[in-house]
Amino acid sequence: MSNSLKANNISVGYGNGNILNDVSIHIPENKISVILGSNGSGKSTLLKTFCRLLTPNEGTITLNDTSLKCINSKKIAKTIGLLPQNLTAPEGIKVAELVSRGRYPHRKFLSPLSADDYKAINEAMCAMKITELADRSIDELSGGQRQRVFIALALAQETDILFLDEPTTYLDIAYQIEILDLLKELNQTKKTTIVMVLHDINLSSKYGDYIFAMKNGHLLKEGTPNEVITSENIKEIYGIESVVVSDPLSGSPFIIPASSHDTVQ
Amino acid sequence: MNIRKRNQIYVLKIALLFAMVIGLCFLTLSYGETNNLIMQFRIPRTTAALLCGIAFGMAGNVFQSLLNNPLASPDIIGVSSGSTAAAVYCILFMNLNRNLVSIIATLAGIFIAALIYRISYLNKFSSNRLILVGIGFQAFFSALINWMIMKAAEYDVPTAMRWMNGNLNGIVTDSLPFLGLVVFICFITIIALNHGMQSLLIGEQTAIIHGVNVNLTRTLLIICSVILIAFATAVSGPISSIAFLSGPIAGKLCGRNHSNIISSGLVGAILVLSGDFTGQYLLFTRYPVGVVTGILGAPYLIYLLISQNKKGKL
Numbered sequence: 407m408s409n410s411l412k413a414n415n416i417s418v419g420y421g422n423g424n425i426l427n428d429v430s431i432h433i434p435e436n437k438i439s440v441i442l443g444s445n446g447s448g449k450s451t452l453l454k455t456f457c458r459l460l461t462p463n464e465g466t467i468t469l470n471d472t473s474l475k476c477i478n479s480k481k482i483a484k485t486i487g488l489l490p491q492n493l494t495a496p497e498g499i500k501v502a503e504l505v506s507r508g509r510y511p512h513r514k515f516l517s518p519l520s521a522d523d524y525k526a527i528n529e530a531m532c533a534m535k536i537t538e539l540a541d542r543s544i545d546e547l548s549g550g551q552r553q554r555v556f557i558a559l560a561l562a563q564e565t566d567i568l569f570l571d572e573p574t575t576y577l578d579i580a581y582q583i584e585i586l587d588l589l590k591e592l593n594q595t596k597k598t599t600i601v602m603v604l605h606d607i608n609l610s611s612k613y614g615d616y617i618f619a620m621k622n623g624h625l626l627k628e629g630t631p632n633e634v635i636t637s638e639n640i641k642e643i644y645g646i647e648s649v650v651v652s653d654p655l656s657g658s659p660f661i662i663p664a665s666s667h668d669t670v671q
Numbered sequence: 672m673n674i675r676k677r678n679q680i681y682v683l684k685i686a687l688l689f690a691m692v693i694g695l696c697f698l699t700l701s702y703g704e705t706n707n708l709i710m711q712f713r714i715p716r717t718t719a720a721l722l723c724g725i726a727f728g729m730a731g732n733v734f735q736s737l738l739n740n741p742l743a744s745p746d747i748i749g750v751s752s753g754s755t756a757a758a759v760y761c762i763l764f765m766n767l768n769r770n771l772v773s774i775i776a777t778l779a780g781i782f783i784a785a786l787i788y789r790i791s792y793l794n795k796f797s798s799n800r801l802i803l804v805g806i807g808f809q810a811f812f813s814a815l816i817n818w819m820i821m822k823a824a825e826y827d828v829p830t831a832m833r834w835m836n837g838n839l840n841g842i843v844t845d846s847l848p849f850l851g852l853v854v855f856i857c858f859i860t861i862i863a864l865n866h867g868m869q870s871l872l873i874g875e876q877t878a879i880i881h882g883v884n885v886n887l888t889r890t891l892l893i894i895c896s897v898i899l900i901a902f903a904t905a906v907s908g909p910i911s912s913i914a915f916l917s918g919p920i921a922g923k924l925c926g927r928n929h930s931n932i933i934s935s936g937l938v939g940a941i942l943v944l945s946g947d948f949t950g951q952y953l954l955f956t957r958y959p960v961g962v963v964t965g966i967l968g969a970p971y972l973i974y975l976l977i978s979q980n981k982k983g984k985l
């Protein structure tokens with residue numbers, strides 16, 4: 407069964423000003439969705455609201471048409487997972503141990519890890535290809551390895567919906583592709599609904615099935631990459647001129663931004 | 672090595688620590704000459720050492736874990752000395768009974784913990800600021816305790832000296848069942864919150880995502896720890912360095928991967944039992960346990976201050 411997650415006319419903000427204004431979104435089930443937008447457009451705020459890190463001032467987030475507020479928080483935790491932007495871990499903790507903590511919502515009161523828990527932990531580590539790192543301390547890993555460990559932590563939670571807040575930031579292009587390939591695989595094999603914030607428009611259209619474009623706290627456009635990634639829309643979202651061509655490898659739209667120093671007409 | 676195997680080894684290590692605690696209890700009870708009269712003094716003394724050690728060890732570890740800093744132990748950041756100061760005042764100037772003193776000391780400890788937290792929470796919470804504020808409070812309360820002891824009537828001074836650095840002499844049996852009950856209840860509560868705390872230690876966001884009730888978990892853990900510290904302090908006085916040392920030692924012995932709550936409690940008991948045994952029988956004069964454990968704690972504190980300074984953490 408797939409879970410339907412919706413934002414219904416939500417407004418979110420700290421203090422007086424709202425960062426998100428009257429946003430309604432239905433997350434496409436079993437697909438990879440990408441949230442695009444310029445800095446400060448409210449992408450991360452939207453993601454955090456879906457994950458209960460922020461509560462909407464107005465409107466509701468509903469899971470299968472029940473408001474999140476009315477569902478037991480451990481039950482939500484079995485459905486919605488998140489890879490946050492700032493990753494921290496206790497000093498010196500081993501990889502396998504960190505991943506095992508993702509089992510919290512499934513664990514019974516006071517009981518040790520069950521057979522199901524061990525299975526989920528091993529599967530998560532296999533999926534992120536970090537089984538050999540199990541005994542390493544988290545402090546000695548490279549950026550890409552670290553990112554995979556934290557994704558495995560989120561996978562061990564075995565949620566149907568997985569949010570990722572800029573999973574490829576600070577990683578070089580090889581790691582970016584590696585992480586996004588692993589996520590695509592996860593989406594195809596386990597039918598996990600994936601929603602992520604990305605900065606790279608071209609990677610978004612290559613990997614995303616569906617795109618949400620945000621501007622100034624509003625949802626500006628939504629649709630498949632072919633519908634959303636056009637040079638008119640890019641101008642509207644980011645305020646830049648660009649040429650959109652077809653990615654020769656995937657056929658998805660590929661943007662080339664225009665610069666005032668461009669010499670070829 | 673897979674995770675299941677590592678968990679088994681962890682359980683084995685806990686069992687070994689437990690065996691050591693039992694062994695030390697027997698040693699302190701049966702050392703040298705024994706008869707019924709001696710046992711009447713030794714049984715409450717050993718029981719008190721055991722309970723206070725567990726209480727200090729667990730409470731210290733919870734503070735250090737929640738604040739993610741080995742310096743953030745209640746005996747360094749003023750929580751212990753705050754509740755000690757309240758207890759000393761109640762005993763020397765108000766002549767209250769022990770259990771009432773424990774309760775007032777607990778309330779004072781919770782109040783001081785909240786106050787230190789509030790002062791260090793200017794715009795954003797910083798555990799380093801909390802530690803510095805706490806060290807200031809610690810100095811203030813130590814001075815206050817000294818001043819009260821100097822003001823006290825002369826015949827009260829031996830009782831009051833217990834509050835300087837912890838002492839197991841003259842433990843009264845009737846204070847122990849209550850302490851035992853308190854340690855048991857807090858132990859169960861902390862263990863019950865342990866899984867949630869493990870998520871919390873990864874980060875507040877992760878804990879929320881895992882469905883942990885963050886505020887409730889954190890508040891209950893702090894309250895339980897302060898209760899443990901205050902009740903144990905009311906029986907034995909503030910035995911130096913136990914809260915501060917137990918967590919890091921347990922971490923070294925059992926690895927940093929687990930909560931180490933149980934192992935810290937056991938290490939605390941080992942430290943108090945062996946410290947008291949050393950103070951009683953192995954030195955030329957009989958020293959109170961707090962003097963022996965204090966000698967252990969001081970170099971470690973200096974080491975931590977230097978190493979954290981190098982890492983730029985302070």
